Amino acid sequence: MTVLGCIADDFTGATDLAGLLARSGVKVNLRMGVPDEAPSDTAAFEVIALKCRTSPVDDAVAECLAALDWLNAAGAGRFFWKYCSTFDSTAEGNIGPVAEALMQAIGADQTIYCPAFPENGRAIFMGNLFVGEQPLAESPMKDHPLTPMRDSNLVRLLEPQVTRPVGLANRLVVEKGADALRDRMAELRGQGVAHVVVDAVSNDDLYVISEACRDMAFLTGGSAVAMALPELYLRDGTLAADAEKMQPPTLAPASIVLSGSCSAMTRAQVAEYLQQADGFRLDPLELAQHGPQAALEWLEAQPLDAQKIIYATAEPAQVKAAQDTLGVAQAGCVVEDALAAIALRARDLGARRFVVAGGETSGAVTKALGVRQLTIGAEIAPGVPWCFAESDGAQIAITLKSGNFGAETFFADALAKL
Ligand SMILES: Nc1ncnc2c1ncn2[C@@H]1O[C@H](COP(=O)(O)OP(=O)(O)O)[C@@H](O)[C@H]1O
Ligand SMILES: O=C(O)[C@@H](O)C(=O)COP(=O)(O)O
16 A cells, blocks of 8 residues: 655656665666556555656646656555655746645645755755755756756745745744644644745754644645655554565676766766766757767777766856747757667667766766666665666666756766766
């Protein structure tokens, strides 16, 4: 029976959440997109990965409601809406509108918003989100190609996205423990506040939040606020631990790194990996005119076992130049389509180990590979597990790295860990 049904707004976010839930040893199923079939062979934790972070609001809402229907059919009693630990969204959404639509469908009159992820340097204090020591709007997220974050205050960011009042449960409350937080939530509910941003700067804070909110029908946040839920459910007998440990499949060694993320961390990781691997840089303007042919030819000329990376990763000024010419959506699209086609060709050439950087990029690559379900394996860096899947009859390993996660040596670290 499914205890918690989760919906993630992008694919890296979904593996991040599934990986943190799986740390507890419970079984987590990760489905890519809403399954066509009725639920079967379900786990206590079911995660549905969507690619709706930057979709038009109505499309995102419709997709998330379809995911909710599937999770309801799986018997889920509680639900979790996973978005980015840097609250990636636009003034229109999609964090708020999806949350409100899910609340209405579930019959929840209040929920929390907690994207904090202390292990990756995301902390919330007095409603303001920090990335390391920088406020969100001063961090590299201000230059994100699709969702530039220009305000650090989560209450202010959320308000235009929702119709009902937004409030704050601050760190001074969280520090006092679960009862104090429950009291604050009740006080805010009395004032008609449906959306409560909750401060957290450490895993201890997140534990308090999980304890206070564990019985709420609907929670929202980054992966880390859900991390303690399995332990809490195991402790009170809501679910039993899974004895079976997943055995990773034996895979051919050929690998490829594909990067469409332009985050500061990915830029450093690409530069680092280029010191040991051969690389091909994708240029969106070139792709818009001639398609991915040149990259495919380059790939075909590489020895199968060579370390290689194909990347569109670029500095903010280069990204802006491409967007000024092609438009933001089209620049993103040509790169995603190219990396999807390259992934497919790499698989057909024999690659079985895929390292993919970027959330939107991961959605495009995974869809192209026809991957419908992922099994969670070892964690490479906090929030980035290896996953195993079937792609057109072949067993593959794939890791979907969030733009900002992992150490500078992430790509080599990942391949060394298999
Ligand atoms: N050089 C570039 N110019 C413009 N857009 C780019 C470039 N490289 C990648 N992109 C696009 O930027 C977006 C990056 O988003 P994503 O893959 O989610 O990375 P992240 O995880 O860092 O947010 C994708 O749509 C990608 O296609
Ligand atoms: O919560 C997070 O930061 C990640 O799980 C995530 O969603 C990252 O998204 P991308 O940076 O777009 O990969």
